Amino acid sequence: MxxxxxxxxxxxxxxxxxxxxxxxxxxxxxxxxxxxxxxxxxxxxxxxxxxxxxxxxxxxxxxxxxxxxxxxxxxxxxxxxxxxxxxxxxxxxxxxxxxxxxxxxxxxxxxxxxxxxxxxxxxxxxxxxxxxxxxxxxxxxxxTVSDEMRLALNARRELEKLAGKQSSDNTKWFTILGSAPLRSLFQTAFGLPKSFAAIDLDQQLGTMQSRADRYLGSREVAQFADPARVGDLIKLFLLRSQVQQVASISSGAAALTLLQNAQPKNLLSRLA
The missing domain is CATH 1.10.3700.10 (AGR C 984p-like)
Structure with missing residues (x-):
């Protein structure tokens, strides 16, 4: 089993x-x-x-x-x-x-x-x-139970390694942007839309650095050598993810209410 x-x-x-x-x-x-x-x-x-x-x-x-x-x-x-x-x-x-x-x-x-x-x-x-x-x-x-938890576990493992690498800070940020799991976590944590991936790469870099400074107190990837800072990032990601889920559910419920109010009762009975 x-x-x-x-x-x-x-x-x-x-x-x-x-x-x-x-x-x-x-x-x-x-x-x-x-x-x-x-x-x-x-x-x-x-x-x-x-x-x-x-x-x-x-x-x-x-x-x-x-x-x-x-x-x-x-x-x-x-x-x-x-x-x-x-x-x-x-x-x-x-x-x-x-x-x-x-x-x-x-x-x-x-x-x-x-x-x-x-x-x-x-x-x-x-x-x-x-x-x-x-x-x-x-x-x-x-x-298989929670994709958000998998993204958090991946970030905890990968960011510590990345923070300790002997490369420039820009190179480390480009590594994050080039990793689908890390990009997804950072975009959610920093409140960035999915369309963020479509803008110029240098603009993405600048935005990531400024948001990191705003929310975590430093623009450098080296900060993630500290497990507590990784924990702060994961907490921000999970809280924002929950807010998005609640907003999505609320939006869906509102749309259903509008649909129900707009449709004739006989049509609603056929849909039920």
Missing amino acids: SFAPVVPFGGYAGWSFLTRTMEAQKQAFTQQASVQRDTDYFREKIGSVKTAEDLVADRRLLKVALGAFGLQGDINSRFFIQKVLSDGTLDNTDLANRLANKSYYELASAFAFDLATPSTQISTFADEIITAYRNRKFEEAVG
Whole structure:
């Protein structure tokens, strides 16, 4: 029997419950037979993998490897993934460096098949990938209950990593804008419409920075190295998301009332 994460409330109350019970829920989730089979197999076999070709040839290993980076949708794109992995990341022309989705860069960098000794030969590597895989799988399961909670979990994981990277602040903001889950969370948290994505990219950057300064007290992505600041962002996102949902329900109810008042009773009886 599969375990489904428990999120009994919506909005910030639901997030508070989820964070309080996170460790217990994660443990129950990862103890499922299917998850254990995947991770046990990965731990046992990954040490025998020395090339990108070795990895993509074993579908069970590839499932965990891709799942750890949120790329499980590419499980059937073996030649593409092999190219990403075998190229590596050391040269600007390497495929992972040219793809907009930086998860491919993280995948190639983690396995390091372009180095003399790939990461698969390091004793701690299996546990690192398994931990990432379990976290991603748990987030997916949470998403089946609440997409807002999944976006919040993704932000908590990704923003801490992004904040610590040795790159310019503008580059970090462009990374956020290029990530669909992070963009969605920030746009909602900052009260920006869906049409925001259609304006000039430099304008998007400026708006994000000014809104961050207005709502969080700093325009820099480096602030998210502080878990408390990430928590403030998530709280803002969930509260605004709830407001939008209530407004949508209220608008729908108002529209229904207008429709009912405008329609002849005999038509309403046929619609009922």
